Amino acid sequence: MKPKLTQEQKLTWKLTQQLGQAIEILQYNGFQLQQFLEEQMKENPLIEIETESFTSDYTRPKQGMGFDESFWIDEEQDLADYMKEQLIDKDLSPSFREIVEFGIDSLDENGYLTVALTDWQLAFHTGEEMIEEALELIQSLEPAGIGARTLQECLALQLRRKPVPNHLAIDIVTNHLEWVADYRIEEMVLEYGVSEKEIKEAIQDIQALYPKPGILVAGRTSSTIIPDGEVYQSEGTWKVALTKWNRPSVTIYDYSLNQNDLSQEEKEFFQKYTQQGKWLQKALIQRSDSLERVFAAIVKHQILFFDQGPERLKPLVLREIAEELNLHVSTVSRAVKEKYLQTPHGVFPVKFFFQSGLKSNTGEISAYAIKILIKEMIDYEDKQKPLSDQKISELLKHEFHIEISRRTVAKYRLELKLPSSNRRKRRMHNE
Incomplete structure (x- = not known):
């Protein structure tokens, strides 16, 4: 029984490991995938992978379509988006999710909460x-220390995560x-009744913390935008094609063929790396198919965007695509993470096509389209009498x-980095 049990455990571990790697491959963008494949070729002497080199002839969204550069989702990673992505797998009611997202939107660039709990309430x-439950959830997200109201709370949150x-x-x-x-060591020794060594160890732990955890996210940038797919029109129909570097070709060379005099060690060597190569072939095909299916479903849902422009973007959530394709929400989330689509309107992050929204008398409208109207x-407001949020x-209701x-309105205005009516009026008088 023991040998059989050991074999089953090894097989289970191997399958779990391969599943984890397949999930990881799915969330790679084109550039990350190429780096991963280069490592695979170094590690596996039996495979050769043909990949396309990247080009940088891509454009940001075009001007003159009712929005400007402030609507472009910057290459620098957005802290709020990064945190909201962590809510995807959490089972939250729509009303509680809105409360939590309000708190996330109320964080400053350093990751500190800027709204008083009473005002939030x-x-x-x-x-x-x-x-308090919403704040506790936010403070449980990454990076550690996020959602604090003071420096002391920020550092304590990080220490509790150790x-x-x-x-x-x-x-x-x-x-x-x-x-x-x-560095008042003596006072701390007297206060806590512990050794100087323990105090110094505590100080070392404190000095290793981040006083501004939000910067850990907001400071990360991608050096180049590389589209993972292209949306184009053919015979009156919008279609999707993955870029060539998302369809790499893996060739496995089996040098063990017709060599009966191989030692057991050599046979195991060839078997191991051949199996790894076959798994990689399968994982890459699965990744390409998943990306293509998800991208095509997004295009189908956002057909008005491609026909008429960004102001016709519809509300869309990950769950809709997941249910339509019979995939888990987390799979769709990984498929769109850090991916970009080349469109006739420019290059957009795939997550741009997932927008919150609400119902109007003329149908559903995305938050993005509402932001365009607000901006x-x-x-075009009367600069002498700037429009209040009310x-x-x-x-918006009457027109x-x-x-x-x-x-x-205030929330969307803040997301657009537009000042309040009082500040706009004050700025005009100062000018």
């Missing part, structure tokens, strides 16, 4: 417990952080049959 007419939390360090950052800055209203809400609250 009033914004949703909900209880204190609900807001495999073995240093409770002495947690107490020091919570109650005596200034002692760390001044245009502010661009007035914008009323104009476009779109009903959104003043609070939602």
Whole structure:
């Protein structure tokens, strides 16, 4: 029984490992995939992989379509998007998800919460417990320390995430952080009744933390945008083609053929690397098929975008595509992560096509399209009497049959990095 059990355990571990690698390959963009394949060729002497070199002849979204550069999702990774992606696999009610996302949108670039809990509570007419639960969820996300209200809380959150939390360090950052800055070792020894060595170890743990965890995300950039697929029109139909570097060709050379005099060790060598090569072939085909299916489904749902432009972008969520393709939501999430599509309107991140939205009298409209309207209203407002968020809400209702609250207008305006009406008026007078 024992040999059989051991074999089954090895097989289970191998299958689990291969599944994990297949999932990892799916989330690679074209550039990351090429790097991965180069490593595979170094490790496996029996395979050869043909990949295409990259070109950089790609454009950002074109001008003159009702939006400008501020609507482009920057190459620099957005902290709010990064955190909202972590909510995908969490089973949250729509109302609670909105509360959590409001909190995420209220983080500054350093990752600190900028809204008071009482204001957060009033914004949703909900209880204190609900807001505290939302904050606790945000503070459990990556990077550690996110969602803190003070530097002390930020550092304590990071320390509590350690495999073995240093409770002495947690107490020091919570109650005596200034002692760390001044390196007041003796006072800490007297205060806590521990050895100087323990205090110095606690200080080392504290000094290894990040006082601005949001920068860890917002500071990461991709040096080059490489489209993973192209959307084009053929005979009146929108179609998708993966770029060539997303369809690499793997050749396996079996040098063991007709060589009966191989040693057992040599046979095992050829068997191992041949199997690895076959698995890689299969995983790459599966990745390409998954990407193509997901991209094609997105194009089908966003046909008005391709026909008429970005202002006709429809609301779309990952779950819709997942259910349509009979895939798990996390699979779709990995398929679109850090991927880009070349379109007639320019190159867009694939996640751009997933937009929240709401219903209007003329049908569903995406948050992105509403932002375009809000920006245009502010661009063409009477500069002597800038539009308040409440007035914008009323104009959207009366002129476009779109009903959104003043609070939602304020949220979208902040996402567009547009100041309030008071600040716009003050800025004009200062000029």
